[in-house]
Structure formats: C-alpha cells, structure tokens
Amino acid sequence: xxxxxxxxxxxxxxAAAVLAASIGWxxxxxxxxxxxxxxxxARLLNISKPTGPLSGVTSGGIAVWLVAWxxxxxxxxxxxxxxxVVGAAASALMVGGLLLTFPPFxxxxxxx
Amino acid sequence: MxxxxxxxxxxxxxxxxxxxxxxxxxxxxxxxYATSVSPNPWLPSDRDRRLFSLYLTVLAGLAWLxxxxxxxxxxxxxxAVPPAGAALAGYPQRLLMSNPTTSGWHDIGMExxxxxxxxxxICLTACAYIFRRxxxxxxxxxxxxxxxxxxxxxxxxxxxxxxxxxxxxxxxxPVRGGTDIVLMKExxxx
Numbered sequence: 001x002x003x004x005x006x007x008x009x010x011x012x013x014x015a016a017a018v019l020a021a022s023i024g025w026x027x028x029x030x031x032x033x034x035x036x037x038x039x040x041x042a043r044l045l046n047i048s049k050p051t052g053p054l055s056g057v058t059s060g061g062i063a064v065w066l067v068a069w070x071x072x073x074x075x076x077x078x079x080x081x082x083x084x085v086v087g088a089a090a091s092a093l094m095v096g097g098l099l100l101t102f103p104p105f106x107x108x109x110x111x112x
Numbered sequence: 113m114x115x116x117x118x119x120x121x122x123x124x125x126x127x128x129x130x131x132x133x134x135x136x137x138x139x140x141x142x143x144x145y146a147t148s149v150s151p152n153p154w155l156p157s158d159r160d161r162r163l164f165s166l167y168l169t170v171l172a173g174l175a176w177l178x179x180x181x182x183x184x185x186x187x188x189x190x191x192a193v194p195p196a197g198a199a200l201a202g203y204p205q206r207l208l209m210s211n212p213t214t215s216g217w218h219d220i221g222m223e224x225x226x227x228x229x230x231x232x233x234i235c236l237t238a239c240a241y242i243f244r245r246x247x248x249x250x251x252x253x254x255x256x257x258x259x260x261x262x263x264x265x266x267x268x269x270x271x272x273x274x275x276x277x278x279x280x281x282x283x284x285x286p287v288r289g290g291t292d293i294v295l296m297k298e299x300x301x302x
Contacts, residue, residue: 009249011256017238018259025231032227050188058183058230065234083255090259094266101227103220 012076015086020072022093024065029100031057037110113298117290121185126278129178133232134275136171137268143167144243144264148250148257161247168240175233175267182229182278189287190222204285217284221277229274235267 035042035053045056099105115123143164146154156164191205200207208218242260243250250257 009246009253011253014242014246014253014256014259017241018256018263021234021238021263024234028227028230048184051183052191054183054187054226057227058179061230062234083253083259087255087259087262091262097231098228101224103223106223 010078010080011083012079012081013073015081015083016069016072016076018090019086019093020065020069022090022097023068024061025097026093026100027064028057028061029097031060033100033106033109036106113296114292114294116288116292118186118189118287120293121181122282122287125178125181125186126275126282129174129181130271130275130278133171133174133178134268134271136167136174137264137271140168140171140239140264141268144261147248148260153248153251155248165240165244165247168236168243172233172236172240175236175271178274179229179233182274183226186287187226189289190281202289204281204287207285208281214284217277217281221281225274225277225281228270231270232267232274235263235270239263239267 031041031045035045035057042053045053045060047059048055147156147164189204192203194200194203194206200210205218205222208214208222239260242256242263246253246256250260
C-alpha cells in the first residue's frame with residue numbers, strides 16, 4: 001500500500017476500523033451488564049463452563065466487532081467519510097462501553 | 113527455589129504478555145508521534161514502515177495472548193468453587209469475598225479487569241491495521257490520525273487498569289497450586 005502522500009487517500013477503511021472497534025466494545029459492555037443482571041442471559045453466555053459467562057460476553061463482543069468491521073470496510077472501501085461524525089459516534093460508544101463495564105456503574109443501573 | 117504450575121502461568125500472563133505490552137506502548141507512541149504528529153516528522157523508508165507496522169502487530173498479539181491466557185487459563189483457577197470445608201487459600205475469589213476488607217478487590221478489581229482488558233487487543237488490532245494501511249499519510253489525515261491516537265491511548269489505559277488490578281489481586285489472593293516446578297536446588301547442611 002502506497003504511503004508517499006502523492007495519491008488521494010480514502011479514509012473509509014480506516015474509519016471502519018475505528019467505528020467497528022467502538023461498536024464491538026459497546027456490545028461487550030451491553031453483554032456484560034445483561035449477563036450480570038439477568039440469570040437467564042448469564043446461562044446463555046456460559047459457553048465455556050470453566051470461564052463462565054465471561055466467555056460468552058467476550059466472544060459475543062469480538063464476533064460483533066469483526067462482523068461490523070467487515071461490513072463497514074466493504075461499505076466504505078471507496079469513500080471518504082466525515083471523521084468528525086465517525087469520531088463522535090466512536091467516542092460515544094467507547095464511553096458507553098466503559099461505563100457499562102465499570103462495576104459501580106453496573107450496580108447503579110441494577111439498583112444494587 | 114520452586115514455583116507451582118499456576119504461579120508460572122500467572123507470571124507468563126502478567127509479566128510475560130502484560131508487562132511486555134505495557135513497555136511496548138512507549139515505542140508505539142513515539143513511532144506514531146514521530147511519523148504523523150511531529151512538525152519535523154520522521155519519514156520512514158518502506159522497510160522502516162513495515163517494521164513499525166510489525167511492531168504494532170506484535171503489540172496487538174501480546175494483548176490477545178494476555179487476555180486469552182487470563183480468561184481461559186488463569187480465571188478458571190481464580191473463580192473455582194471450593195468443596196465444603198476446604199481451606200480458602202487455594203480459591204482466590206472466595207478468599208477475597210470472605211473478608212469485607214478484601215472483597216472490593218474482587219467486586220471492583222476483578223470484575224472491572226476481566227472486561228476492560230479486552231479493550232486493549234481490539235484497539236491495538238485496529239491501530240496496527242490503520243498504520244499498516246496509511247503509514248505516513250496519516251500526517252495529512254488528521255481525523256483518522258486522531259482516531260488512531262485515541263485507540264492507542266484507550267488500549268494503554270485498559271492495559272494499565274488490568275495490570276494494576278492483576279498485580280494487586282495477586283498480592284491479596286495469589287493463584288497458586290498444581291505441579292511444583294523446581295528452578296534451582298540449594299545445597300543444604302555444612
């Protein structure tokens with residue numbers, strides 16, 4: 001891949017990597033919270049018994065991240081997208097994921 | 113001088129993969145700054161760019177090794193449920209939760225660490241891809257460059273939180289047990 005700066009740079013594939021990472025992280029946070037709050041969901045997430053629900057939480061987040069990355073990279077492969085919009089969306093999702101995986105905030109949402 | 117199999121696995125997870133990853137962030141930040149932020153930028157040759165891309169890829173690999181070893185090797189030992197009447201020393205989670213002065217190390221420390229650690233490999237994989245694809249062109253692509261720096265900072269913060277709590281958890285309730293590994297035998301007597 002040329003990086004001499006002499007050809008126009010399409011930022012779509014890079015933006016897809018940024019946004020997909022934040023989507024995967026946010027979904028991991030949602031799964032962590034629902035697994036903690038709902039025993040039935042925790043049982044579904046328990047795909048590796050020694051590791052427990054953490055195995056499903058992280059596998060689910062990784063799967064969504066990879067699918068989102070594949071789809072966005074395909075969608076934006078020839079596009080220049082607004083990094084202001086992508087950056088704002090990614091920041092919001094990252095902050096959301098951080099809150100949803102922070103135990104005191106998880107407890108607050110569950111009224112513990 | 114001996115250690116157990118679980119000691120060795122914990123050392124590989126924390127000191128091998130985790131600490132090496134934390135050290136590696138300094139090089140990553142210097143490389144990203146030098147190529148795409150500095151007013152007097154480093155203009156890497158093709159070979160330099162490939163090597164720095166490889167460096168970021170290795171960091172991402174270390175992060176993946178750390179989280180998978182943590183979740184699928186160490187964590188099952190940590191969260192094992194003791195049989196009735198067993199001493200809690202071999203069951204770190206239960207040992208921490210048995211005392212109100214240490215339960216927070218599990219309730220906040222481990223509960224946070226076991227999730228936030230996964231942010232590091234996800235972000236670092238994206239960083240490695242972005243640098244590999246765009247290299248020095250990121251200097252002119254400020255939005256994408258800022259995204260790259262943001263991902264790298266998040267990965268560093270996540271690794272720091274996970275590393276700090278890993279070290280503290282191992283002080284209060286170490287994961288121990290399994291086969292003894294003899295590192296060195298000392299002569300005894302006269």
